[in-house]
Amino acid sequence: MVKMNVGIIGGSDGLGKTLVYYFRDEFNVFITGYNPEKGKRAADELGVNYIESNAGLANISDILVISVPIQYTSEVIREVAPFMKSGSLMVDVTSIKEEPSKTMAEVLPETVEYIPTHPVFGPRTTSLDNQVIVLTADKKGEWYPKVYNYLAGKNMRIIETSAKNHDFMMSIVQVLTHFSFISTASAIEKLSVDISETEDYESPIYNLMIDMIARIVSQNPYLTYNIQSRNNYGPKVRNALADSVIELRDVINNGDEEEFIDIAIKATKHMGDIKNALGRSDKAISALSYEYTYLNNSIGQEVGLKHIYSGKIHVGILESIDGKTAVLKDGNKTKKLRIANIRILLPSELYQWKIDNWNTKTESISCVFPKNVHVETIEDTVMNIDNIIDIKLTDAYNGPQIDDDSISLTFEVTGLDKEDIENVRKLFTGFGGIIR
Template sequence: MKIGIIGGTDGLGKTLVYYFRDEFDVTITARDHKKGQKVADELNVNYIESNKELASSSDMLIISVPINNTPSVIREVAPFMRKDSVMIDVTSVKEEPLKTMEENLPDNVEYIPTHPVFGPRTTELDNQVIVLTAPKKGKWYKKVYDYLASKNMRIIETTAEHHDYMMSIVQVLTHFSFISTASAMEKLKVDINETEDYESPIYNLMIDMIARIVSQNPYLTYYIQTMNNNGPKIRKAFSEAADELREAIDNKDDEKFVEIAINATKNMGDIQNALGMSDKAISALSHEYSLLNESIGKEIALKHIYSGKVHIGVLEKVDSKTAVLDNGTKLRIANVEILSDEELHQWKLDNSKWKKQSISCVFSENVTPNIIVETLEKVEDVINVVLTDIYDGPQIDEGFKSLTFEVTALSKESINNVKNILTGFGGVIR
C-alpha cells in the first residue's frame, strides 16, 4: 500500500513515518524541499515536492500539517485524490477538517478525520489513544480500524463535535491553566531551580507536566486554543473559577473555600484511583533514584528512552538530574531507564565480541572435573565452559592430571577470573 504523508519531516508526521516505513511504501512532502529530501534519505522513504502529485499517487493520504493550515491543504489536494483512496488528517481539532473534507472531496474518496492523542515523543503505539470521527464508514474504515487494533491501540469512535468538546477539556482547559501557572511564575520571577530544594514529589511531577506543555511549539498550543469552537466558553469558565476562589480567600470566607474545594473534589471522579496512580509515579521515581545511588561504583546499563541507545559503564555519581559514568558520559535521569542485571547480560551477549581461550591446569587426580565446570560457569560474564581434555601422560607428575577447559566469556577480565578460581581450587596453570 502506498502511504503519502504531507508534512512528514517534523512532529507527529515524522513519527508516523517511523511506524509505517517497514510495512508500507511511504512518500513524504515538506515545505522545505532540501530538508524534506534529507529527512527522507535518513528515514529511507521517498520524497516528492508536489502535494498534488502525492495525492494522485497515494492509496492513503495523511495530512500532518499545523492545524491552521490543514483546511487549505485539504482544499489544495482534494481534486487530485486517487479514485477509491482515503484521506486522513491527524490534527487535534476535528470539526473544521471534517467540514472541509465533506465540501471538497469527490464522492469516490473516503475520509477519516483522526486524532492520535499522543505526541511525537511517543515511542510505542501500544495502549495509546486514537480517535476516529468518520461520519460514514466505508471499506477503508475497517482496514484502518483493524490495523490500529493490531497495534493494541485504544480506539475511540465518536463524532467530530463530541471529540472537540472532550478535547476542550483535555487540551484547551489544561493547557490554558498550565501556561497560566508558568506565566505567573515568570511574572513572579521565580527561580525554578531554587524551588527544587523545597519541592515535594507532587510538586516535582506537576512542574514536569507544566514544563512538558509549555515547551511544545507555542503556535501549536495557540491554534489548539483558537480553533476549537468550545475554547471561549472553556477559558471563561476557568477565569470565573479562579476569580471565585481568589475572592473566597481574600474575603477570608472559609466556608465558601471549603464548599468550592469539596464540590471540585466530588467532580474529580475516582479519587482513590488518582491517588494510586500518583503514588505509583512517585514510588517509581524514588525507586529509580535509590537504584542509582546503590549502583554508584558498580557497572550499570542505562538505556535512552528515545534513541534506544544503551550506555554502559561504572556509575561515578548521581545528582538530582544527572547520572555520570566513568567514561565521561552524562545522562539526564529523566531520559533513561535502568536495565536489570539480566538485561545488561543479554545486551552484552547480543552486542559484545566474545573472548575464547583454552586453559590447561594441573590438579590432584582426586579432583572432580564436573564440579569445576559448574563453578566456572557461574563466574560473571562467562558464557560457556567445556572440558575438552583430561591428560595424565609422562609430562604430568604421578598422582596428578591435567584438565583443559575451553572458556567463552564476554571479557578478558572474566577469563582472568576463571584462572584465579582454578588456582584457588589448588590447580597449577600449564
Template sequence: MKIGIIGGTDGLGKTLVYYFRDEFDVSISARDHEKGYKVAEELNVNYIESNKQLAAISNILIISVPIHHTQSVIREVAPFMKKGSVMIDVTSVKEEPLKTMEECLPDNVEYIPTHPVFGPRTTELDNQVIVLTAPKKGKWYKKVYDYLSGKNMRIIETTAQHHDYMMSVVQVLTHFSFISTASAMEKLKVDITETEDYESPIYNLMIDMIARIVSQTPYLTYYIQSMNNNGSKIRNAFTDAVIELRDAIEAEDDEKFVELAIEATKNMGDIQNALGRSDKAINALNHEFNLLTESIGHEIALEHIYSGKVHIGVLEKVDGKYAVLDNGTRLRIANIKVLNEEELYQWKLDNIKQKHESISCLFPDTVTPNIIVETIENMADITEVILTDIYKGPQISEGYESLTFDVKGLSKEAINNVKKVLTGFGGVIR
C-alpha cells in the same frame, strides 16, 4: 501498501514514519525540500516534492501538518487522490477537517479523521489512545481499526463534534491553565531552580507537566486553543472559576471557599484512584533515585529514554539532577532508565564482541568435569562453556587427566576469572 505522509519531517509526522517504515512502503513530503531529502535518507524512506504527486501514488495518505494548514492541504490534494484510497488526518481538532474532507474528496475516496492522543516524544504505540471520528465506515475503516488494535492501542470511536468537546477539556483547559500558571511565575520573577530546594513531590510533578506543555511549539498550542469551537466557552469558565476563588479568599469568606473546593472535589470522580496513580508516579521517581544512590561505586547501565543510547560505566556520583559515570558521562536523571541486571546482560550480548579462548588444565582424574562446567557457566559475564576434550596420554602423569574447555565471555577479565576458578579447583593450566 504505499503510505504517504504529508509533513513527515517533523513532529508526529516524523514519529509515524518510524512506526510504519518497517511494514509499508513509506513516502513523505514537506515544504522544505532540502530538509525533506535529508530526513528521508536518514529514515530510509522516499521523498516526494509534490503533495499532489504523493496523493496520486498513495493507498493511505496521512495529513500531518500544523492545524491551521490542514484544511488547505486537504483542498490541495483532494482532486489527486488515488481511486479507492483513504485520507487520514492526525490533527487535534476534528470538526473543521471533517467538513473539508466531506466537501472536497471524491466519492471513491474514503476518509477517517483521526487524533492520536500522544505526542512525537512517544516511543511505544502500546496502550496509547487514538480517536477515530469517521462518519461512514468503508472498507478501509476495518483495516485501519484492526491494525491499531493489533498494536494494542486504546481506540475510541466517536463523532468529530464530541471529540472536539472532550479535547476542549483535555487540551484547551489544561493547556490554558498550565500556561497561565507558568506566565504568573514569570510575572512574579520566580526562580524555578530555587523553588526546587523547597519542592514537594506533587510540586515537582506539576512543574514537570507545565514544562512539558510550555515546551511545545507555541504556535501549536495557540492553534489548539483558537481552532477548537468550544475554546471560548472553556476559557471563560476557567477565568470565572479563578475569579470566584480569588474573591472568596480576599473577602475572607472561608465558607464560600470550602463550598467551592468541596464541589470541585466531588466532580473529580474517583479520588482514591487518582491518589493511587499519583502515588505510583511519586514512588517511581523516588525508586529510581534510590536505586541510583545505592549503585554508586558499581557498574550500571543507563538508557536514554529518547535516543535509546545505553551508557555503561561505574556510577561515580549522583549530582543533584544528574548521574555521573566514571568515564565522564553526565546524564539528566529525568531522561534515563536504569537497566536491571538481565537487561544489562542482554545489552552486552547484543553489542559487545565476545572473547573466546580454549583452556586446557590438568586435574586429578577423580574430579567431576560436569561440576566444573556448571560452576563456570554461572560466573559473571561468561556466555558459554563447552568441555571439548578429556585427555590421558604419555605426557600426563598417572592419576591425572587434561580437561579442555572452550570458553566465551564478554571480557578478557571474565576469561581470566575462569582460569582462577580452575586453579582454585586444584587444576594446573597447561
C-alpha cells in the same frame, strides 16, 4: 508481497516525522514538506522518499496522511482531494476533528475513503504501545477494519467516537488543561519567581507539576494557540475556568472558610476515582525517588543508562550525580547525562547489551582434575561467574602423562573479557585442579 505506498504531507516535522519511523519498515513511505530543502534532508535522514508536490504525493499514495498545522489542514485537504487515487484512503492527524471531517466529506469523491484520526500523543513518543488514538469516521468502508486491526496489532488504545464528541472531550483534555498550565506559568513569570530557587523547597508533587507545566509551555506556541482558538468548545471551558478562579479568589479573600471547604469537597467528589489517582501519582513519585536512590547507591559502580529518546546506551562507571546530571566515566571519556532523559538498565539488560555489543573472548582451558570430579557441577559453577557467557567440554584425556586417579579436561570458555576467563582458571584450581 507488494508494499503499499503511504504518503505523509508534512512528514519532515513534528508528528508527521514521528509517523515515518513507525511506517517505514512496513510500507513504501513518501513525504512532502513545507520547506523543500528541509524535506529532502529529512527524507535522506529517515531513509524514505521525498516528493516536491502534495498533489503528486496524493496521486501515488494508497494511504495519504495529512499532518500539517491545524490552520492549514482543510486547505491542504481541498488542494489534494482531486488527485487522490480511486480506492485510496485519506487520514488526518490533527487534534481538532469537526472541521477536517466536514471538509473531507465535502471535497473527496465517493471512491476515496476518509478516516479523521487524532493520535493523542506527541512527537517525543518513542512507542505506539498503549498510546491512545481516536477514530471519528462518519462512515466505515473497506479501509476501516484494516486500519483498526493494524492499530490494534500495535497494542494501541483505540477510541471510536463522533468528531463532535471528540472535540468536546479535547476541550477538557487539552484546551482546559493547557490554558490552566500556561496561566500558571505566566503568573510565575509575572511574579518574577526564580524556579531554580523553588526547587530547594519543592515536594515531589510540586516537582511533577512543574515538569508537566514546562512540558506544555515548551510546545510549539502556534500549535497551542490553534488548539485553543479552533476548538468550538474553547470559549465555554476557558470561561468556566476563569469564573472558578475568580470565585475561589473572592471566597479566600473574604475569609469564607465554610464556602471554600464546600467548593473543595464538591470538586474532589467530581474527580472520580481518587484512590486510583493517588495510586498513579504515588507510582510516579516512587519512580522518581527510586531512580535517584539507585543511582546514588551505584556511584563507583558500572551502570548502563539508556537515553529514552535517541535509544543510545551508555555504559561506564558512575562517578557522581551532579544536580540533575549523571556523570559517567567510560575509559578516558567523561559523559554527562540528564537524569530526566535516561532509563537505568536492569542488570540482565546490561549483561545482554554487553553480549550483543562487546567483542567476547573465547579460550580453551585444560586442567587436570581428580578422576571422580563432576563435570556438570564445574560447568554450572562457572556459569554463575559474572560476565561468563558459555562453557562447554571439548576434550577428556587420561593418557600416560596423567595419573591413574586423575583426568585432564579441556573446556572452551567464552567471556566478556580476559579477566573473566582468568577467574575461571582460579575457580578450576579451587576445585583441586592443576592448569596444564
